[in-house]
Amino acid sequence: MTGQRADDVVTAAFLVIGDEILSGRTKDKNIGFLADYLTALGIDLKEVRIVPDEKPEIIGAVNALRARYDYVFTSGGIGPTHDDITAESIADAFGVALNLDPRAVAIMEPHYPPGQFTPARQRMARIPEGADLIENKVSKAPGFRIENVHVMAGVPSIMQAMMDALAPSLKTGKKMLSETVAADMPESRIAERLAAIQDAHPQTLIGSYPRATDGKFTTQIVIRSRDEAILMAAVRDVAEAVADLSG
Incomplete structure (x- = not known):
């Protein structure tokens, strides 16, 4: 955002890997979770990519x-x-x-009965040289972190447990604050005023989300900023616009 200090903002991307996601066989549940989780920490999720189980695609996206x-x-x-x-x-x-x-072997091997730590299971203990492990309290097989890349399982319960394990080690920025103003009118009716308010408050992000209930259109307006005073000034302008147009 304009005027935002760089050290207030920590950015992230999420790379979802798997043919099963792209084919529709598996419905992704991790994107929404991670977006909420990072927002709560004060990290801005800026991009999400989904790639197939193909080495060149994964390597290119990661780099x-x-x-x-x-x-x-x-x-x-x-x-x-x-x-x-x-x-x-x-x-x-x-x-x-x-x-x-x-x-990884020391973590995983005791988890299986004697002789059951098979070569297939040992594949999950292969870690890139120089990487740190990410704890997995659900099924023991760890994820790993190498530089700024964090590699986790696709199973939602395991991925979420891994996020809980690594969250304390993440650098976070100043958290985004938000307020919501309800407008009892269709989005088109207030769009022009919202555009003007956004221009007047460049350090805010203003989103409008239309709803239809029993044939009646209303709009939820969400105002976001990292600065509380700037946020509340924009909220007052939005509320005034809603009141003017409602009258």
Whole structure:
């Protein structure tokens, strides 16, 4: 936002990996969760990409996103099967080796009955050289962090547990504040006034969200800013516009 100090803003991207998402076989539940989670922390989710289980696509996306944002989070593709290639792709993106990590083995092996830590399960203990582990309290197989890239499972309960584990280590910015003004009118009726208010308050973000109930159109107007005084000034202008147009 105009006038916002750079050190107040921490940015992130989310890379969702998996053919099953793109084909519709699996309905993604992680994007909405992560958006809410990062907003609550004070991190701006700026971009979401979905790529197939193809190494060139994963590598290209990771390298593009990690250069542009403070953090990159990924989900999917770190399971025990041959087509779970995220760990390999991340290692290639950073130009490092992918090895069976003794830390991951020590966490995972006791989780299985004797002799059941099979080669397929050991695939989940392969970690790129130089990466830190992300704790997984649900199924033990850890995620990992290498530089600003955080690699997590696609299963929502596991991904959410991993986020809880790594959240305390993340740098956060000044949190975005928000207020909502209800307008008992269609969005088109107030759009011009909202555009003028947005121009007058460049350090705010103003969104309007139409609703239809029993054939009646109303609008929810959400005003966001990191500065409370600036936020409330814009809220007053929006409320005044709503009152004028309602009258």
